[in-house]
Amino acid sequence: MSNPQQLRYSKEHEWLSASEAGVSAVGITSHAADALGDVVFVQLPEVGAVVTAGETCGELESTKSVSDLYSPVTGEVTDVNQDVVDDPSLVNSAPFEGGWLFKVKTTEEPSDLLSAEEYSAFTGG
Amino acid sequence: MSQPPTDAPRRTALDALHRALGATMTDFAGWDMPLRYASERDEHTAVRTRAGLFDLSHMGEITVTGPEAGEALDYALVGHISALAVGRARYTMICAEDGGIVDDLIVYRLGEDEYMVVANAGNAQVVLDAVTERAAAFDATVRDDRDAYALIAVQGPESPGIMKGLTDADLDGLKYYAGLPGTVAGVPALIARTGYTGEDGFELFVAPEHAEALWKAITEAGAGVGLIPCGLSCRDTLRLEAGMPLYGHELTTATTPFDAGLGRVVKFDKPGDFVGRTALTAAAERAAAQPPRKLVGLVAEGRRVPRAGFAVTAAGGAVIGEVTSGAPSPTLGQPIAIAYVDAAHATPGTEGVAVDIRGAQEPHKVVALPFYKRQR
Numbered sequence: 001m002s003n004p005q006q007l008r009y010s011k012e013h014e015w016l017s018a019s020e021a022g023v024s025a026v027g028i029t030s031h032a033a034d035a036l037g038d039v040v041f042v043q044l045p046e047v048g049a050v051v052t053a054g055e056t057c058g059e060l061e062s063t064k065s066v067s068d069l070y071s072p073v074t075g076e077v078t079d080v081n082q083d084v085v086d087d088p089s090l091v092n093s094a095p096f097e098g099g100w101l102f103k104v105k106t107t108e109e110p111s112d113l114l115s116a117e118e119y120s121a122f123t124g125g
Numbered sequence: 126m127s128q129p130p131t132d133a134p135r136r137t138a139l140d141a142l143h144r145a146l147g148a149t150m151t152d153f154a155g156w157d158m159p160l161r162y163a164s165e166r167d168e169h170t171a172v173r174t175r176a177g178l179f180d181l182s183h184m185g186e187i188t189v190t191g192p193e194a195g196e197a198l199d200y201a202l203v204g205h206i207s208a209l210a211v212g213r214a215r216y217t218m219i220c221a222e223d224g225g226i227v228d229d230l231i232v233y234r235l236g237e238d239e240y241m242v243v244a245n246a247g248n249a250q251v252v253l254d255a256v257t258e259r260a261a262a263f264d265a266t267v268r269d270d271r272d273a274y275a276l277i278a279v280q281g282p283e284s285p286g287i288m289k290g291l292t293d294a295d296l297d298g299l300k301y302y303a304g305l306p307g308t309v310a311g312v313p314a315l316i317a318r319t320g321y322t323g324e325d326g327f328e329l330f331v332a333p334e335h336a337e338a339l340w341k342a343i344t345e346a347g348a349g350v351g352l353i354p355c356g357l358s359c360r361d362t363l364r365l366e367a368g369m370p371l372y373g374h375e376l377t378t379a380t381t382p383f384d385a386g387l388g389r390v391v392k393f394d395k396p397g398d399f400v401g402r403t404a405l406t407a408a409a410e411r412a413a414a415q416p417p418r419k420l421v422g423l424v425a426e427g428r429r430v431p432r433a434g435f436a437v438t439a440a441g442g443a444v445i446g447e448v449t450s451g452a453p454s455p456t457l458g459q460p461i462a463i464a465y466v467d468a469a470h471a472t473p474g475t476e477g478v479a480v481d482i483r484g485a486q487e488p489h490k491v492v493a494l495p496f497y498k499r500q501r
Binding site for chain 2: 061
């Protein structure tokens, strides 16, 4: 699955949507979902929590392993995707759409987020 | 001597097929093996409800022949191998002098004077070396047959039906843990009714040059009943649900068969001595009188997954054991684990048992193994 042009990417394999009124959605990339295998459980930050760029804010359990979820930006969590909590397989089937994880009101953004092309090059594809 | 390390993992005779099928490959015990083709949960479910096709060519075959082949294996292994009828198979182990498990094995008696020992890929060289050394005083020949076979497994409730369309061998007469030479899809094969999934199924030992033709024939024969190719990821969750131990996890050189609750594989009443007898006698007495710890099943009450190496705790937080294998169970819909737990806390239903999952004490139920048993 190709990486959508309108998103930006972290080196921890999260994507960040374009900001709408300062709020962006966050998910993990198709590349990351494929590497994890079937995701069976997601633990997301709570609404109102402050997340910090590059720090863990949740976890994703798959058949073979558990992976930390990193926030690509610093800000306050405004929403979490209850659909993906109820059905974690959305992370595998629709990582860039229905499998989004949480929304964040960004207060600070790191300077090293990647474009779709840069992320594709980073992941070797 | 072990084989010199090489940079590139070994590839099975089916490697090109796996890549054409889009498999995610993984390095397993020095072999490049399919981890999964698409969804490992779908593959797991296919084996439980229909059928799955596995490449297990990494397994290590060792053939022992000669007038004293059975006696040599009686000495080298913990089982009474010479008592096996021709055409039957047995789950057994090879132990060190101190009783520690070197590997768990399946031994097939192929003829009056011929046995095949199948070892785990990661232990094949160690087992080959040990069996060779232990058989030296017997009139028996030990042969490294690792390169002589590809191994293809068809597992799941539809597997007998699939196989019947491909062979005229007497499958109804082939019991669980039996093996017979035959022809499958025109290919000479040792047909064994064994597996590591908790389902009915067959393991087919064939010459590597025939592996592709056989794989394709089974794929075609099984397409109508939902057979799909399956990788090692689902093989691990299948064996875990079935409560089957995995070497390096439940079984190690620091563990005796009695510690693992598998003392029944040790046959003290067989004729002659065997390697490990003295230590295993003591281990059997210890396990009967005062077992230090027991292998139990754990079922998570939450959704976080207990993994190998995580500590098991009692109420109050004291460490009472360690998880040896854990995964989300597709069949139960909950995370499950196998763990060594202090005997005082090992009774099914024990209250207050938790697994330390990255700092949080997550409650778990202690249950008897296996988690899953097929209806016969």
